[in-house]
Amino acid sequence: MSAIIHGAGAATALSTFNSKKLVARSRTNLPGRSKRCIVAAGSDDGSKSFGSSSLSLRHSHKLIANNAVATKADTSATTGHELLLFEALQEGLEEEMDRDPHVCVMGEDVGHYGGSYKVTKGLADKFGDLRVLDTPICENAFTGMGIGAAMTDLRPVIEGMNMGFLLLAFNQISNNCGMLHYTSGGQFTIPVVIRGPGGVGRQLGAEHSQRLESYFQSIPGIQMVACSTPYNAKGLMKAAIRSENPVILFEHVLLYNLKEKIPDEEYICNLEEAEMVRPGEHITILTYSRMRYHVMQAAKTLVNKGYDPEVIDIRSLKPFDLYTIGNSVKKTHRVLIVEECMRTGGIGASLTAAINENFHDYLDAPVMCLSSQDVPTPYAGTLEEWTVVQPAQIVTAVEQLCQ
């Protein structure tokens, strides 16, 4: 991966990138690109109002005054419907199940109960017991079964009631799901989606507040994405189901009730692309999932203090979208990573290494990474608050980096 990006780094013309160009349509006509670059996927064109890049164009002069908290407001979409994140996931899942009869869902209480977070509500009534399968409590076996079914021509969506339970299926995910395409010489594809809520909730206790991104990130052959808004939740769910590779979709327990207006027409998000939440000039803040909201809250404070942070929701945890990240680093020269993973061996740790390796020359300050503490998540509310990164810490870190 790094060798590819080195090619991109060789194009010095990119360093004069300004934020206006960043929101331009096709990135293919960027000057000075060497042959060894990745040409990243173009973003939505400006006509779609919900596109992240066009949104930032609209907002770039507004954000100073506006409330920079929470989800991006969909200002100009007059069509579209408002829904909560779990409903967006359900809509995506339902549309894909309608579209392809090979898609099935398996997990604990996904069928008759409607899903513990209501993501699969109503699906069992609509599609029947053979397509929405209530499994007994045996993660190892039903994950294995999902992978075995995917080896033929089904496309199962495996739900872990809580991401932490998937640790019991780690062998199946690591050895079979990730590796079968390779060890069979390409004979089998495993188009499986493994999804579930993870992350630190509200006093759920240590075992139910797991962040598994760090454990799964070294498994070769899988892709990992983390959704954070209803828009990207639905888009990523659809993309993950359609992908031929095994995809692990990380949702967050506390984000299920986020409300946003999403378009009526069908859309898919790119699995490997990061999302520009707020373009800026002074510092790049990389984040994903729930921490995006903490960052945006901190951004509000920072903007009042006169800073202009660029916030990127990396979305794709494996592989990293080093193209978007790289362009941002080349512009701002300072990076802060805010994540909910543990400090040791987390996504932030890998991202820090990747950025240092690839964009070292562009950095004016060391990459700073704010992550959760390396402790089991305590039950007490105050302690739990201190394990996770809080907006005040983000503000302090930015001030420190921007000195």
Next chain:
Amino acid sequence: MALSRLSSRSKGISRPLSAAFSRSISTDTTPITIETSLPFTAHLCDPPSRSVESSTQELLSFFRTMALMRRMEIAADSLYKAKLIRGFCHLYDGQEAVAIGMEAAITKKDAIITAYRDHCIFLGRGGSLYEVFAELMGRQDGCSKGKGGSMHFYKKDSSFYGGHGIVGAQVPLGCGIAFAQKYSKEEAVTFAMYGDGAANQGQLFEALNISALWDLPSILVCENNHYGMGTAEWRAAKSPSYYKRGDYVPGLKVDGMDAFAVKQACKFAKEHALKNGPIILEMDTYRYHGHSMSDPGSTYRTRDEISGVRQERDPIERIKKLVLSHDLATEKELKDMEKEIRKEVDDAIAKAKDCPMPEPSELFTNVYVKGFGTESFGADRKEVKAALP
């Protein structure tokens, strides 16, 4: 391959032959009924009858294929000692009857999934000797392009799902394949094979529970060779009656050294699974080699035991006796057949030795589908190209 040769011979044309068969071989598919050596022991079901319907053609093909498998495994042994095969190499000699009997009872639409002792099952599913040896030696023409190795043989077009290194992990996969077969209404079954060592894995019982609950056409086959690597079954399992371990799931104990008993049991199991859901088959078999090539196989069992089984229960000897007693071929013809098989195996090895190693760029292929994972996805996105260093 053996079958087509037989049928062309059996047209009764006598010509000067350099091949193994002569005019005195009985023609075609004369049916023969063979009694299995031992009765079946059943749990929660009625055992099938001991009389197995077969034919002369089948009998001879059993002999030929089993001799081929035996020779292939012995050759793999010498290749390993010559350091042409590295890593782990788990040999199947002694257990050939299970692979052969199972193949005779099913079609290529029925799926088989097994653990790491998979060379012979791959061969039985239609794999070629060349693919086997090329894969074992890590060459690019191997069945998994040299990237899998001994424990990762797969053949998708014959529904052979491998080839798995982690003990017991293949059983939930097998039940998943059975689920897919039921989902797609295929009228096919899945044989999920595992050993007596794996029979103590929890995921087996989890998968069995789901299979029984959802009425999946899965057949769990325990190849009980009585040793889980170095641990004898009585030291690992409180209840070594693996066919009863299913509790509410019916089971059948089969003499795994008798190819016809295996065939009968698999036929019975397939009919059962298509109607009633999962069933467990325990194949009482034996392996002559150790667990793998790094295990001499004699530290936990006596040489007398091994040679005793070889003398009394060897599957190929049993078929040989049947062939001779039914006058299907003479001793000399069978010896010639074996010589021919030896030559076939040697030729395949020589050809595989000539095959080149995989290209360095193959390191990165097949990790993800569609390239290196940096390609864009989505209905309204532009293409992404990634250039490898």
